[in-house]
Amino acid sequence: MYRMDCVKVDTLVTGEIDCADFGRKLFENKDKPAIINVNIGTTVKGAVDDLDLVIETLEKLGFENRFYIHCDGALFGLMMPFVKLAPKVSFKKPIGSVSVSGHKFVGCPMPCGVQITRLKHIKALASNVEYLASRDATIMGSRNGHAPIFLWYTLNRKGYRGFQKEVQKCLRNAHYLKGRLKDAGISAMLNELSSTVVFERPKDEEFVRRWQLACEGNISHVVVMPSVTINKLDSFLNELVEKRVTWYPEGICQSPCIAEDVGQENCLCSLHRL
Ligand SMILES: Cc1ncc(COP(=O)(O)O)c(C=O)c1O
The missing domain is CATH 3.90.1150.10 (Aspartate Aminotransferase, domain 1)
Known part of the structure; x- marks a missing residue:
């Protein structure tokens, strides 16, 4: 969508991002800022990337304020908070956003999801829609009204x-x-x-x-x-x-x-x- 260059980073046998290769790729592209997709449960192997090591690698290679991290927690993002000793995905760390699907672990009957980001990004993107009396930050300017009800219902029913x-x-x-x-x-x-x-x-x-x-x-x-x-x-x-x-x-x-x-x-x- 953004027509940006995309660089693939190698993975370890577990499916996690290989931070040694990540460091090399950063070095080869050090003139540009980096947008990184960190996986909180990969699709095939369920691997969880080491967020702290990704941040450390970025900082070591001089990317301090020149990166954006999205945490893709499609399936496992909603499971990890309940796994003992699992690392934390938190906005106390320098991440830009995290997303979870609603139709995977929660089991909503239609495709849906939740994306949490920082207010400054929403402000940059969202426009006020007068007839809705709300801000809209969706790409299509449209969203499913039933999805949040199903999510709310399931979260409250199960607790x-x-x-x-x-x-x-x-x-x-x-x-x-x-x-x-x-x-x-x-x-x-x-x-x-x-x-x-x-x-x-x-x-x-x-x-x-x-x-x-x-x-x-x-x-x-x-x-x-x-x-x-x-x-x-x-x-x-x-x-x-x-x-x-x-x-x-x-x-x-x-x-x-x-x-x-x-x-x-x-x-x-x-x-x-x-
Ligand atoms: C890691 C990961 N990200 C994203 C997706 C796609 O999520 P969605 O169906 O909510 O678009 C999947 C689905 O399998 C996934 O495993």
């Missing part, structure tokens, strides 16, 4: 304790899934703060379609949300284990090497299993 319990349940179930995958000899990774379990891509497209698995290259993932029960995980796992033997010649499962995607410690191929 702080309700959200906390759901987050804890998701994390517990994600650990269960990862443990059972590994017990079945299937390579799997679960980032420390996340409920997104990454594992080897099933070899059968019919199975992928039936379970609506999102795949990328050699990996697939399950995003464990409050609706995902232990029973559902069990039937998924039982079917995966049962079908998996039929995908290999003579029923001998040879786990493919996915160390590049999940790290050697999570890979159960014949080389890394030992």
